[in-house]
Amino acid sequence: xxxxxxxxxxxxxxxxxxxxxxxxxxxxxxxxxxxxxxxxxxxxxxxxxxxxxxxxxxxxxxxxxxxxxxxxxxxxxxxxxxxxxxxxxxxxxxxxxxxxxxxxxxxxxxxxxxxxxxxxxxxxxxxxxxxxxxxxxxxxxxxxxxxxxxxxxxxxxxxxxxxxxxxxxxxxxxxxxxxxxxxxxxxxxxxxxxxxxxxxxxxxxxxxxxxxxxxxxxxxxxxxxxxxxxxxxxxxxxxxxxxxxxxxxxxxxxxxxxxxxxxxxxxxxxxxxxxxxxxxxxxxxxxxxxxxxxxxxxxxxxxxxxxxxxxx
Numbered sequence: 001x002x003x004x005x006x007x008x009x010x011x012x013x014x015x016x017x018x019x020x021x022x023x024x025x026x027x028x029x030x031x032x033x034x035x036x037x038x039x040x041x042x043x044x045x046x047x048x049x050x051x052x053x054x055x056x057x058x059x060x061x062x063x064x065x066x067x068x069x070x071x072x073x074x075x076x077x078x079x080x081x082x083x084x085x086x087x088x089x090x091x092x093x094x095x096x097x098x099x100x101x102x103x104x105x106x107x108x109x110x111x112x113x114x115x116x117x118x119x120x121x122x123x124x125x126x127x128x129x130x131x132x133x134x135x136x137x138x139x140x141x142x143x144x145x146x147x148x149x150x151x152x153x154x155x156x157x158x159x160x161x162x163x164x165x166x167x168x169x170x171x172x173x174x175x176x177x178x179x180x181x182x183x184x185x186x187x188x189x190x191x192x193x194x195x196x197x198x199x200x201x202x203x204x205x206x207x208x209x210x211x212x213x214x215x216x217x218x219x220x221x222x223x224x225x226x227x228x229x230x231x232x233x234x235x236x237x238x239x240x241x242x243x244x245x246x247x248x249x250x251x252x253x254x255x256x257x258x259x260x261x262x263x264x265x266x267x268x269x270x271x272x273x274x275x276x277x278x279x280x281x282x283x284x285x286x287x288x289x290x291x292x293x294x295x296x297x298x299x300x301x302x303x304x305x306x307x308x309x310x311x312x
Contacts, residue, residue: 009072009126011036013043013055020121023047027276030248033058033217036127039067039135040217042248043125051075054100055125057092058217058248060241065134066093072126073101077115084115142216145208155182156193159201163193166208174211175233203229210238218242220251231264243269255289262299270302277303 015031017023028046035041040058045051053073059065068091075084090099115121145164153165172179181194196204203225209216210226218226218238223245230238243266246257254273261270277283283304286292292300 007128010129011041011127013041013125013127015043015045015123015125017045017121017123018119020116020119023121030250032250033219033248035217037129037132038215039129039132041125041127043123045121045123051103051121052100053086053103053123053125054098055090055127056098056248058244059092059097059135060244061135062094063134064094066091066131067129067133067135068092068131070128070130071099072124073103074124074126075103075115076122076124077113078117079114082114142209143212143214145205155191157204158193158195159199159204162201164201164205164208170212174237175235177233199229200225207235207238210241211235218245220245220249223249227260227264239264239266247272253289253291255286255291255295258295258299258303259291262296274302274306277306 011034013031013034013036015029017029023029023045028044031043033040033042042056042058044054044056046054053075055071055073057067059067068089070087070089073086073088077083084103086101086103088099088101092099145166146162148165153167155166155168157164157166168178168182172182203222206216206222207226207229210218210222218241223242226238227242229235230242242264246252246260246266246269249257252260254276257269257273260266261273277286286303295303
């Protein structure tokens with residue numbers, strides 16, 4: 001990466017990996033999301049015979065986009081002079097959102113070398129972004145939907161007696177429910193004010209912030225209620241983005257994620273969750289959770305069938 005050594009990175013993602021001794025058996029570990037240049041990123045760490053480290057661009061727009069970036073992966077040693085560093089250039093886009101490198105063999109990066117302390121490994125990804133194409137950023141912008149902003153709103157939604165001023169076109173573009181409400185044969189299309197019942201006002205405002213071009217991301221804290229709202233109003237954009245957040249999330253356990261799959265039909269998340277159940281013991285451990293008993297019969301079959309077939 002010529003010239004990068006003397007240029008501060010656009011962002012640094014530092015990830016302390018807990019329970020490092022289990023990293024060879026429990027798959028990839030993912031860091032929390034870090035926003036760099038208005039774009040969300042995560043790093044992940046895994047091991048087979050070698051320590052591997054990757055970085056994933058979490059940008060999910062469907063329009064053509066690309067990001068050219070240089071990444072410096074660092075396996076951090078308490079003595080910074082002993083850090084292991086790998087530099088690589090990547091081009092991210094719809095077809096390829098992730099890039100990865102492999103470090104030296106695992107047995108050469110062990111506790112005797114000082115990289116593992118208190119069963120933890122620390123890694124960093126230093127990120128230099130050279131080109132952003134097809135990405136429109138309104139980072140940090142927030143819309144006040146409680147204030148009338150003509151001519152940019154043309155309908156008022158009433159939730160719990162409070163008014164929110166919104167655009168029919170934006171909501172109808174994302175949601176067939178709103179499209180039918182505003183432009184179909186329903187009586188509501190003639191009304192300037194429409195009441196929404198059974199909706200939490202603050203949660204719906206968060207939904208609007210994600211739908212509108214504000215640069216707002218779905219987070220571990222908002223994903224549960226946004227999935228519920230996305231499902232109610234049939235907003236595929238929200239469901240797809242929420243699924244991606246859940247795939248990468250470390251907040252939710254595997255069985256909790258399978259509960260989301262059961263409720264909202266998330267095929268990519270289901271495939272990832274089932275791939276984590278590598279042994280019969282993994283299934284037995286999962287079955288101990290009270291959540292397992294609330295799963296549908298179809299989901300239980302999907303969990304157990306591969307292992308039952310293997311035992312036969």
